[in-house]
Amino acid sequence: MHRQNHFGLVRQLLAALFAGFLLVGCATAPVPGDSQYAQSDGDTTAIDADVDPLEGLNRFIFAFNDFLDTIVFQPLAATYRVLLPDGVRDSVRNFLRNLNTPVVLANDVMQGDMRRAEETLARFMLNTILGVGGLFDVAAASGYDYHDEDFGQTLGVYGVGSYPYLVLPVLGPSTARDGVGMLVDSYLDPLGYVVDDEIQFGRRLVSGIDFRARNIENLEELKRDSIDFYARIRSVFLQRRVDEINNGERSDSYPAPGLSWDGIDDDQLSISE
Amino acid sequence: MAPRRILLIATFLLAFVTVTAGVAPTEANTQTRDAGAFLVSLGERAVHELGDKSLDEAEREHRFRMLFKESIDIETIGRFVIGKHWRQATPEERQDFLQVFEDATVQRFLPLFADYSGETFTISSQRRDTSNPSHIFVTSKIALTSGDAYSVEWRVLEQDSGYRILDIIAEGVSMAITLRQEYSAVIGQSGVSGLVELLRQKVAAGAFAPES
Numbered sequence: 001m002h003r004q005n006h007f008g009l010v011r012q013l014l015a016a017l018f019a020g021f022l023l024v025g026c027a028t029a030p031v032p033g034d035s036q037y038a039q040s041d042g043d044t045t046a047i048d049a050d051v052d053p054l055e056g057l058n059r060f061i062f063a064f065n066d067f068l069d070t071i072v073f074q075p076l077a078a079t080y081r082v083l084l085p086d087g088v089r090d091s092v093r094n095f096l097r098n099l100n101t102p103v104v105l106a107n108d109v110m111q112g113d114m115r116r117a118e119e120t121l122a123r124f125m126l127n128t129i130l131g132v133g134g135l136f137d138v139a140a141a142s143g144y145d146y147h148d149e150d151f152g153q154t155l156g157v158y159g160v161g162s163y164p165y166l167v168l169p170v171l172g173p174s175t176a177r178d179g180v181g182m183l184v185d186s187y188l189d190p191l192g193y194v195v196d197d198e199i200q201f202g203r204r205l206v207s208g209i210d211f212r213a214r215n216i217e218n219l220e221e222l223k224r225d226s227i228d229f230y231a232r233i234r235s236v237f238l239q240r241r242v243d244e245i246n247n248g249e250r251s252d253s254y255p256a257p258g259l260s261w262d263g264i265d266d267d268q269l270s271i272s273e
Numbered sequence: 274m275a276p277r278r279i280l281l282i283a284t285f286l287l288a289f290v291t292v293t294a295g296v297a298p299t300e301a302n303t304q305t306r307d308a309g310a311f312l313v314s315l316g317e318r319a320v321h322e323l324g325d326k327s328l329d330e331a332e333r334e335h336r337f338r339m340l341f342k343e344s345i346d347i348e349t350i351g352r353f354v355i356g357k358h359w360r361q362a363t364p365e366e367r368q369d370f371l372q373v374f375e376d377a378t379v380q381r382f383l384p385l386f387a388d389y390s391g392e393t394f395t396i397s398s399q400r401r402d403t404s405n406p407s408h409i410f411v412t413s414k415i416a417l418t419s420g421d422a423y424s425v426e427w428r429v430l431e432q433d434s435g436y437r438i439l440d441i442i443a444e445g446v447s448m449a450i451t452l453r454q455e456y457s458a459v460i461g462q463s464g465v466s467g468l469v470e471l472l473r474q475k476v477a478a479g480a481f482a483p484e485s
Binding site: 047048086224225226227228230231232234235236239240242243244246248250252253254255256257258259 | 346349350352353354356357377381402403404405408410419424426428430439440442444445446447449450451453454455456457458459468471472475480481
């Protein structure tokens, strides 16, 4: 499922546009050692690189978010799950995903991925018409599975890395790149120009609660056996983003046990100490 | 507005929760079919051993540990997880770490096999690592009873004596890399001995065992 090459020109043009924007828009200081592990699609995971220069502040916000989650979001999500049956919750998610189609589609196109753009469009038509306004995901049954895209991923495709890592109040783990992406996505969303801010807020809130409700046990477990929850979440978040940017493709040269990652590379890898 | 992104992490968890649990029919290509078959048979054996009610709990755990050590290259993973600190660690620290790391991992995995509840595990493809011919990637799908499915990739070492798991990558999140990055934060604060101490406390408290 390689990105099609004949859209190379489009990508180059867009890359040129973005380059200018990025210089002002977000800090993309090169991470020492990054180039050694550059991924095919641009994002990098130098596994021991210091991507978190704001760690002190981030840890503070993380603790605040964790507290907020404990007293507000987790209970809200648990209640939501108890009150609504599975089928209804699935329809809520389907509906919200369908609403988000323009943003996904715009990013598919900006990444030059016309196959996925077609898929997104086909899903929208099928689910809006046959799926009663998006309540039912009939498209998935026809082989058009849902995929997510956002402007942070688009920037990643064009080579913007994960530096620096940020924890946003309430919103959680992010990066400078993804923070900018979130802002751009809000402008890409046509609904934002039509409906009131309250509705948009409600939409994001429900979507967040639905997601939280689907992961109550998982998060609990992730937390319980961690010895540094903050560091674990940071690692998992950044790996997930690389995976999303690469649409699930992974290069063989990824660091792994049994390769020479534990001894010989010390000097190249240790940049923080 | 809930921390949606944070929660993508959840999939990581699922790797551990379900990966090893259920075993369903598989298809494999001929070139490297044994690596997939190895994973399937490992799952079957573990469920079988732990389901043998004629043995007492200690004996069952002992057998599981033996099977586990034989199938997962815990030392190689442990060295990778400690990363650059391995070389500076004293022989005692290395030994202590590997021991507690094994204990923690056994505690983590055992209940997953013991509480198998209908997840299906399907091998979708296998291929050799182009730059390391002794490594095989096995791609699998884990389908939960809820209907959600997750993609899990295994890095398996092929040796004359058999196969051993080196890493588990769930939805793009590698177990080994995650542990390495998490542990390195702890080592940075309190050294390898501090890490060992923390892990020991967690193991003693049973923190790695998922609630059933």
